[in-house]
Amino acid sequence: MSDLSSETRFLHAIEMGLGAMQWGDRVIWQYGNSYHAEDVQAAFQSSLADGIRFVDTAELYGNGLSERLLGRFIKETEQPVLIATKFFPWPWRFNKGAVARALKGSLARLGVESVDLYQIHWPSPIVSIDLLMEGLVKCLKEGMARTVGVSNFNHERMLAAYSALARNNIQLASNQLHFSLLDRVYEKNGTLARCRELGIRMIAYCPLERGILSGKYSAENPPPGRRAKKYAETLTKIQPLLKEMTEIGQDHGGKSNSQVALNWVICKGALPIPGAKNAEQARQNAGALGWRLTETEVAELDEISDQILQ
Numbered sequence: 001m002s003d004l005s006s007e008t009r010f011l012h013a014i015e016m017g018l019g020a021m022q023w024g025d026r027v028i029w030q031y032g033n034s035y036h037a038e039d040v041q042a043a044f045q046s047s048l049a050d051g052i053r054f055v056d057t058a059e060l061y062g063n064g065l066s067e068r069l070l071g072r073f074i075k076e077t078e079q080p081v082l083i084a085t086k087f088f089p090w091p092w093r094f095n096k097g098a099v100a101r102a103l104k105g106s107l108a109r110l111g112v113e114s115v116d117l118y119q120i121h122w123p124s125p126i127v128s129i130d131l132l133m134e135g136l137v138k139c140l141k142e143g144m145a146r147t148v149g150v151s152n153f154n155h156e157r158m159l160a161a162y163s164a165l166a167r168n169n170i171q172l173a174s175n176q177l178h179f180s181l182l183d184r185v186y187e188k189n190g191t192l193a194r195c196r197e198l199g200i201r202m203i204a205y206c207p208l209e210r211g212i213l214s215g216k217y218s219a220e221n222p223p224p225g226r227r228a229k230k231y232a233e234t235l236t237k238i239q240p241l242l243k244e245m246t247e248i249g250q251d252h253g254g255k256s257n258s259q260v261a262l263n264w265v266i267c268k269g270a271l272p273i274p275g276a277k278n279a280e281q282a283r284q285n286a287g288a289l290g291w292r293l294t295e296t297e298v299a300e301l302d303e304i305s306d307q308i309l310q
């Protein structure tokens with residue numbers, strides 16, 4: 001690994017975080033039906049009690065509600081919380097000041113003066129990477145962000161972002177990417193390894209593959225909403241993987257499939273940020289910490305996941 005910059009080192013010391021996309025999102029996650037603000041606050045509190053203090057949100061989640069809820073929860077706790085949020089590159093946000101202006105909006109919703117990590121949510125088809133990075137530099141210079149990162153940037157774009165920031169003597173802190181036992185694109189194409197080389201923390205989103213890796217869904221009992229169609233084929237193929245995960249979990253004193261899935265991400269060198277809708281899910285996910293899969297177990301899981309992903 002490259003020498004880590006002192007500003008971004010804290011991110012490499014975080015083993016796992018908490019995803020807050022579910023907080024307020026009605027479109028994908030049906031917030032307000034089966035779970036409510038009290039439930040996600042309980043997930044937040046349970047995570048803090050288990051030592052998880054890094055929370056990932058975005059201005060996009062729940063159209064600002066996720067940030068507002070997080071801000072409220074932070075006010076109601078004495079414990080320190082590390083906040084990561086994201087800029088969404090809407091097509092009309094094409095000028096230099098757009099990134100810093102959007103962050104001001106996020107800070108107001110969160111009720112804080114700065115965030116620990118500010119990320120560009122997706123690359124923009126219109127705005128150049130250089131201009132987006134200029135926006136992030138402005139956020140750092142104005143003291144509104146402690147570190148800056150990107151999300152959904154492929155290898156090439158990530159290097160462009162890294163270089164643009166390096167020209168300003170700033171380290172690209174992170175790249176947030178889809179990564180789980182059922183999605184290993186960024187491991188296979190070398191992005192994960194390149195992150196490690198360059199001291200960029202790879203943050204893994206959907207580490208439970210949106211609940212599929214917990215084993216609670218099957219072809220006969222599909223997940224609700226849009227996930228049913230998306231995972232219909234996968235659900236017909238994953239039984240061997242789920243069985244192996246359960247057996248490995250048993251060898252570690254009864255770890256659940258979710259805990260094995262998250263531990264696998266950690267063993268690969270990425271930082272998982274599982275989303276939790278309630279205290280029970282958060283508590284269970286926290287049980288992915290404090291132990292490690294063996295190298296042999298990781299290799300066994302790799303082999304079965306390869307067969308499924310073929």
Ligand SMILES: NC(=O)c1ccc[n+]([C@@H]2O[C@H](COP(=O)([O-])OP(=O)(O)OC[C@H]3O[C@@H](n4cnc5c(N)ncnc54)[C@H](OP(=O)(O)O)[C@@H]3O)[C@@H](O)[C@H]2O)c1
Nearest residue numbers: 019020021205206207208209210211214258274275281284
């Ligand atoms: N940068 C990006 O573009 C991007 C994209 C997506 C997500 N993210 C971030 O990554 C975070 C995680 O991704 P994600 O939330 O989409 O997927 P995920 O973490 O793989 O799955 C979360 C879902 O799995 C289920 N679940 C969670 N813990 C469980 C447990 N212990 N047992 C059983 N089921 C459990 C819950 O849904 P059910 O109970 O309904 O099954 C929960 O909503 C998000 O919150 C967000 O912060 C970023």
